[in-house]
Amino acid sequence: MxxxxxxxxxxxxxxxxxxxxxxxxxxxxxxxxxxxxxxxxxxxxxxxxxxxxxxxxxxxxxxxxxxxxxxxxxxxxxxxxxxxxxxxxxxxxxxIQMIFQDPVSSLNPRKSIGKSIQEALDVHRVGSSADRKKVVTELLERVGMRAEHYARYPHEFSGGQRQRVAIARSLVLNxxxxxxxxxxxxxxxxxxxxxxxxxxxxxxxxxxxxxxxxxxxxxxxxxxxxxxxxxxxxxxxxxxxxxxxxxxxxxxxxxxxxxxxxxxxxxxxxxxxxxxxxxxxxxxxxxxxxxxxxxxxxxxxxxxxxxxxxxxxxxxxxxxxxx
Missing domain, CATH: 3.40.50.300 (P-loop containing nucleotide triphosphate hydrolases)
Structure with missing residues (x-):
């Protein structure tokens, strides 16, 4: 190799x-x-x-x-x-992270998109709660979303926007x-x-x-x-x-x-x-x-x-x- x-x-x-x-x-x-x-x-x-x-x-x-x-x-x-x-x-x-085909089924409908993205940071205890939220909002903006979208739910977005959320989630652990x-x-x-x-x-x-x-x-x-x-x-x-x-x-x-x-x-x-x-x-x-x-x-x-x-x-x- x-x-x-x-x-x-x-x-x-x-x-x-x-x-x-x-x-x-x-x-x-x-x-x-x-x-x-x-x-x-x-x-x-x-x-x-x-x-x-x-x-x-x-x-x-x-x-x-x-x-x-x-x-x-x-x-x-x-x-x-x-x-x-x-x-x-x-x-x-x-x-190693994965982006799945269907963003609808890969996102929890009961969680805001911010919480879905932040979940991996919470599990691995990365930084403080405020630090985690800041990372997520910055990632949302990097993939073409807005910081205020943090509190919204998957059903409020189009398919393309949901896939951008899935991309942000795959990047959150760097x-x-x-x-x-x-x-x-x-x-x-x-x-x-x-x-x-x-x-x-x-x-x-x-x-x-x-x-x-x-x-x-x-x-x-x-x-x-x-x-x-x-x-x-x-x-x-x-x-x-x-x-x-x-x-x-x-x-x-x-x-x-x-x-x-x-x-x-x-x-x-x-x-x-x-x-x-x-x-x-x-x-x-x-x-x-x-x-x-x-x-x-x-x-x-x-x-x-x-x-x-x-x-x-x-x-x-x-x-x-x-x-």
Missing amino acids: SITTFLELKNVTRKFSVEQPLFSAAPRELTAVNDVSFTIEKGTTLGLVGESGCGKSTVAKIVAHLLPPSSGDVLLEGESIWHGSHKTTRSLPQR PDFIVCDEAVSALDVSVQAQVLNLLTELQNDFGLTYMFISHDLAVVGHVSDVIAVMYLGRLVELTSAQALFDNALHPYTQMLLEAIPAPVPKRRSAGSVPDGDIPSPLTLPKGCPFHPRCKQVMPVCKEVTPQWLEIEKNHHVLCHLYT
């Missing part, structure tokens, strides 16, 4: 037991995340993109210390967050790393742009490191330095944002790029959209999981699982087309 690497996932796998109907066979296992590895450099943003159900949010919960991996590990500046010292574990809430799990997907397009710009400003001002999760490749491309593409629990491509948009290698990544709406509609290639539905993660096809939907499928794809390859410097792909 390089000296600038802030966070590293090492062969992380997460399995869940799935109960079967009465009188059926024993419970089966669903592999939500399958041998995922990547690094995030300090002060940068890694975008994690893929269709719903690919395992993005499970990765987010593992990284945020909310869900343990079945195997593998997560290292924060070289020390395990799951198998490290008690001191490391206790410090994690002050180092963390190093923030996981943004579909943080703008519930917002209108114009509000999305405002929130994305705010996140970029905060990253520059506070030296934050982000993992930004979304199903929208256009949004991920706007904020990310590096992009990881997931399909059915596995990474299928990993490279810089510029390289991904200039030269996507995996057929699935190419499909996601084709799905980005163009400002001026144009006719797409007839072969750009895959056929069929996403396979069930309980009954994955043999070989490459993407082969039932792939327009470039070869006989080997149906029999052999592809290997993780570095095709160009820092451009990795999981595909038989490049073996």
Whole structure:
């Protein structure tokens, strides 16, 4: 791990037991995340993109210390967050925070937004009561709200304002790393742009490191330095944002790029959209999981699982087309 690497996932796998109907066979296992590895450099943003159900949010919960991996590990500046010292574990809430998709459900409707933001300071006994309130009001103003909003409740604000409150809450303990799990997907397009710009400003001002999760490749491309593409629990491509948009290698990544709406509609290639539905993660096809939907499928794809390859410097792909 390089000296600038802030966070590293090492062969992380997460399995869940799935109960079967009465009188059926024993419970089966669903592999939500399958041998995922990547690094995030300090002060940068890694975008994690893929269709719903690919395992993005499970990765987010593992990284945020909310869900343990079945195997593998997560290292924060070289020390395990799951198998490290008690001191490391206790410090994690002050180092890693998370912004959730739905600000309505992530905020307590019975608490004013000021009290919701201040709660972490109260738990960790940071400063006096007056000091805590001052920190919260300053944060509210920093994310585009007003100090007098402290005493108001979540239902009094728009979706974009509530997400700004959620961002302020994630910053209140002055963390190093923030996981943004579909943080703008519930917002209108114009509000999305405002929130994305705010996140970029905060990253520059506070030296934050982000993992930004979304199903929208256009949004991920706007904020990310590096992009990881997931399909059915596995990474299928990993490279810089510029390289991904200039030269996507995996057929699935190419499909996601084709799905980005163009400002001026144009006719797409007839072969750009895959056929069929996403396979069930309980009954994955043999070989490459993407082969039932792939327009470039070869006989080997149906029999052999592809290997993780570095095709160009820092451009990795999981595909038989490049073996």
